Amino acid sequence: DAGVTQSPTHLIKTRGQQVTLRCSPISGHKSVSWYQQVLGQGPQFIFQYYEKEERGRGNFPDRFSARQFPNYSSELNVNALLLGDSALYLCASSPSPGTGSYGYTFGSGTRLTVV
Amino acid sequence: QQQVKQSPQSLIVQKGGISIINCAYENTAFDYFPWYQQFPGKGPALLIAIRPDVSEKKEGRFTISFNKSAKQFSLHIMDSQPGDSATYFCAASSRNQAGTALIFGKGTTLSVSS
Numbered sequence: 001d002a003g004v005t006q007s008p009t010h011l012i013k014t015r016g017q018q019v020t021l022r023c024s025p026i027s028g029h030k031s032v033s034w035y036q037q038v039l040g041q042g043p044q045f046i047f048q049y050y051e052k053e054e055r056g057r058g059n060f061p062d063r064f065s066a067r068q069f070p071n072y073s074s075e076l077n078v079n080a081l082l083l084g085d086s087a088l089y090l091c092a093s094s095p096s097p098g099t100g101s102y103g104y105t106f107g108s109g110t111r112l113t114v115v
Numbered sequence: 116q117q118q119v120k121q122s123p124q125s126l127i128v129q130k131g132g133i134s135i136i137n138c139a140y141e142n143t144a145f146d147y148f149p150w151y152q153q154f155p156g157k158g159p160a161l162l163i164a165i166r167p168d169v170s171e172k173k174e175g176r177f178t179i180s181f182n183k184s185a186k187q188f189s190l191h192i193m194d195s196q197p198g199d200s201a202t203y204f205c206a207a208s209s210r211n212q213a214g215t216a217l218i219f220g221k222g223t224t225l226s227v228s229s
Contacts, residue, residue, distance in 0.1 A: 004158075040222075041221055043204070103161040107158050
């Protein structure tokens with residue numbers, strides 16, 4: 001079975017640009033969450049989506065947005081990139097929004113570098 | 116405000132020794148406490164998790180000890196092996212929220228020397 005798939009794996013952008021990151025959850029999982037992991041820190045929650053609806057939002061500016069498609073895949077968009085947005089962006093899928101016994105399964109992430 | 120505090124930041128253990136990582140939380144609404152293991156270039160992988168209705172959970176060489184009154188929980192890795200060298204994160208969440216966010220600690224880098 002395929003795990004959580006994220007694309008691209010690496011990305012370099014210039015300050016002020018916009019970026020779109022993509023995530024395909026595990027087959028059968030309907031909930032997708034996005035996390036930002038700055039080097040040397042733990043992941044920080046950005047968004048959670050379930051059945052195409054936003055179910056939770058972390059403490060991130062409006063430059064960050066996301067959406068979930070009918071096939072449960074998801075995109076994270078970041079506008080007006082800042083140097084501080086450089087991080088590993090992780091997607092996690094789960095069967096439902098609640099953390100059941102399966103927990104979340106994380107993808108390997110997209111490494112975004114803003115120069 | 117950091118809701119989950121993790122220590123130590125780094126840990127060096129001899130092969131065969133016991134690795135112990137501690138976490139403390141503040142929000143009493145948390146009711147799910149997982150530990151994740153992360154290797155360089157990979158996403159975090161769920162290692163073991165506990166709910167506050169039990170004080171200990173063991174899976175193979177990994178044990179979580181949970182102290183609800185002290186709002187603390189710890190990960191014990193018995194018979195530590197070089198392959199256990201990784202970064203470990205504790206986390207916490209509440210299933211009562213409409214959206215469930217995992218709140219992570221800052222991580223512990225474990226090195227197991229052979």
